[in-house]
Amino acid sequence: QKEVEQDPGPLSVPEGAIVSLNCTYSNSAFQYFMWYRQYSRKGPELLMYTYSSGNKEDGRFTAQVDKSSKYISLFIRDSQPSDSATYLCAMSPAGGTSYGKLTFGQGTILTVHP
Amino acid sequence: KAGVTQTPRYLIKTRGQQVTLSCSPISGHRSVSWYQQTPGQGLQFLFEYFSETQRNKGNFPGRFSGRQFSNSRSEMNVSTLELGDSALYLCASSHGQNNSPLHFGNGTRLTVT
Numbered sequence: 001q002k003e004v005e006q007d008p009g010p011l012s013v014p015e016g017a018i019v020s021l022n023c024t025y026s027n028s029a030f031q032y033f034m035w036y037r038q039y040s041r042k043g044p045e046l047l048m049y050t051y052s053s054g055n056k057e058d059g060r061f062t063a064q065v066d067k068s069s070k071y072i073s074l075f076i077r078d079s080q081p082s083d084s085a086t087y088l089c090a091m092s093p094a095g096g097t098s099y100g101k102l103t104f105g106q107g108t109i110l111t112v113h114p
Numbered sequence: 115k116a117g118v119t120q121t122p123r124y125l126i127k128t129r130g131q132q133v134t135l136s137c138s139p140i141s142g143h144r145s146v147s148w149y150q151q152t153p154g155q156g157l158q159f160l161f162e163y164f165s166e167t168q169r170n171k172g173n174f175p176g177r178f179s180g181r182q183f184s185n186s187r188s189e190m191n192v193s194t195l196e197l198g199d200s201a202l203y204l205c206a207s208s209h210g211q212n213n214s215p216l217h218f219g220n221g222t223r224l225t226v227t
Contacts, residue, residue: 032213043118043204043218044157051213088157097213099170100147100162100206107156 003027006089006105015114019076023089023105026070030091033065034102035074038086048074079112086110115141118207118219126225132193135222137205139186143217145210146188148180151202151221163188164210192224200226
């Protein structure tokens with residue numbers, strides 16, 4: 001069983017919809033949680049970086065962490081065609097990001113159609 | 115501020131050859147990490163360098179090696195290439211302390227024939 005599970009989709013939504021992306025994990029040592037967006041033929045781009053349980057908002061993006069359930073989510077409000085990409089969750093134990101090692105989910109392919 | 119720069123963007127090599135990939139981190143970042151991305155395995159951690167020293171290593175064979183220079187630039191080398199080494203190789207940089215986040219480059223697409 002993988003340490004981080006992420007539904008690969010694909011997920012297709014109409015423009016303006018609220019998108020919910022999720023990951024579950026099994027390693028209770030994970031303390032830092034990230035969401036990356038990857039466009040075709042590009043590298044992952046950091047969207048959100050959180051530590052504590054709860055919500056963190058940045059524009060149209062909200063990251064949610066529930067450590068008790070080992071579950072993280074990314075919500076995208078008012079989705080746009082430019083949001084079409086692969087979304088990757090990533091996580092690390094305390095100190096882990098300092099040593100470069102993140103554990104990634106498989107990525108969810110999102111398409112927002114006009 | 116310039117992002118992480120990887121060269122070359124594309125490479126085609128023959129089985130048995132070796133290859134060297136290059137990564138220039140964001141200015142001020144002292145940590146460089148390397149990842150392999152394939153459709154089947156996703157992103158997998160190769161190794162991390164900080165101040166010219168390898169601090170962390172993933173579960174890859176010894177054919178995969180790297181180094182970091184005094185200006186924090188890093189190179190990754192793969193010897194005796196196998197077909198299964200075909201992948202997108204990503205470099206990420208960070209401050210390397212206090213759980214600072216990783217920022218990725220656009221990768222080098224390696225095809226082994």
